[in-house]
Amino acid sequence: MKQLIIGQCLLILTCIFYLFFWYLGYRPGTSVNRGQGVTGFFLLMIVISGIAGITLSLKTTEITKQAAFSQFFIIIGGIAAYIILMLITKYGFDRFVTTELFLIVGWTILEASILNRLAGSGILLGAKLICMIGVIAFAFVISMVLYVAYYRMEDMKAFYAAMVPLITEGLSMGVLVLMLFSVR
Numbered sequence: 001m002k003q004l005i006i007g008q009c010l011l012i013l014t015c016i017f018y019l020f021f022w023y024l025g026y027r028p029g030t031s032v033n034r035g036q037g038v039t040g041f042f043l044l045m046i047v048i049s050g051i052a053g054i055t056l057s058l059k060t061t062e063i064t065k066q067a068a069f070s071q072f073f074i075i076i077g078g079i080a081a082y083i084i085l086m087l088i089t090k091y092g093f094d095r096f097v098t099t100e101l102f103l104i105v106g107w108t109i110l111e112a113s114i115l116n117r118l119a120g121s122g123i124l125l126g127a128k129l130i131c132m133i134g135v136i137a138f139a140f141v142i143s144m145v146l147y148v149a150y151y152r153m154e155d156m157k158a159f160y161a162a163m164v165p166l167i168t169e170g171l172s173m174g175v176l177v178l179m180l181f182s183v184r
Contacts, residue, residue: 001123001180003056003057003059004180005180005181007052007055007057007058007059008114008173009053009173010049010050010056011049011053011057011173012173012177013053014049014050014053015166015167015170017042017045017046019163019166021039021043022162023163024038024039024042025039026159026162027159028155028159054110057110067116069116071113071116074109074113075113078106078108078112081105081109082101082102082105085101085144089148095148095150096151100162100165104140104147107169108139111136111172111176115133115136123183124179124180132175132179135172136172138168138172139168139171139172143164143168143169146161147165
């Protein structure tokens with residue numbers, strides 16, 4: 001459980017680093033080399049904390065072998081969701097596909113995988129599990145709405161709106177960490 005908590009905290013830290021990176025590197029009207037200086041530092045921290053957070057979140061030994069249902073279905077569902085959402089956003093909403101769609105779907109699938117294993121191991125059940133599913137679903141919906149709306153917004157509104165998914169996803173993982181502390 002300790003690895004999972006550390007992994008989720010590292011992913012929260014990744015969201016914080018990404019917020020700083022976004023704020024410094026993508027502010028409308030500014031020209032910044034995003035791979036150098038302070039923005040380059042935050043980009044490096046995003047990569048390091050993100051990879052470490054994902055690895056620890058997936059490698060949690062006491063819940064790795066337990067799952068409510070096959071993780072295979074979550075992975076296949078994630079791939080299918082990405083393809084469907086890519087087609088819907090591209091052709092239905094005339095929004096070109098960017099890395100953020102992959103990150104939104106990838107994060108949601110990671111969290112679904114974690115919840116599946118926590119439920120299968122009996123660590124997170126009942127109202128807490130339903131609450132976490134709702135929190136993650138809410139963060140996903142907010143992220144998708146803003147993903148679609150981003151290029152339809154005025155520059156400054158889009159700039160700030162793009163930060164909201166990082167906040168909602170970070171808070172979602174924070175809720176999970178708090179729940180995990182309460183079941184220990």
